[in-house]
Amino acid sequence: DSGVTQTPKHLITATGQRVTLRCSPRSGDLSVYWYQQSLDQGLQFLIQYYNGEERAKGNILERFSAQQFPDLHSELNLSSLELGDSALYFCASSVEALGDTEAFFGQGTRLTVV
């Protein structure tokens, strides 16, 4: 158990809908990352937050947004869902945003868009 909690584990929704994925980082970790893993795209970096502020942005679509709250949990919002958004979404956390500290991953949320 990495200490990173993601909910829900599975999500099935229809095209055009909006969903929210939730992540609770390890105790003491200030940095949260979101990744999308699909068969054809591999593990794609979406966005990173540190202590409530956005620090880095990757290949995140405009239909997607995220935030980190004062209690350090994070949410990833996916809207106007398309079939191609079906993937495994991972959250990871680390103590720092920079530096050599490794990131610890949650078990992921498997999103299926039908």
Next chain:
Amino acid sequence: AQSVAQPEDQVNVAEGNPLTVKCTYSVSGNPYLFWYVQYPNRGLQFLLKYITGDNLVKGSYGFEAEFNKSQTSFHLKKPSALVSDSALYFCAVRPRYDYKLSFGAGTTVTVRA
């Protein structure tokens, strides 16, 4: 721009034989390098990292990795593979003064009994 390449989609070895999973990177300066492993339907687990110093880094489950600055490589190795090492392995890189942690495409390792 930073990038990580894992040139082999799949690696197949017999149990007891040495295992090598290749990784090369393209990042300016001296980056931090990481290896992760992912078992089916699980999240990624940290194996080891290179920060500075000794080019041979030892990690979890008997894995080690060799950093080669001139070849910009960070290959993962295990002297004697086990069937339980069968999994998906990811190399990752973070530049020293950047936030972004980027992953390679992954290499599927299959160890046959």
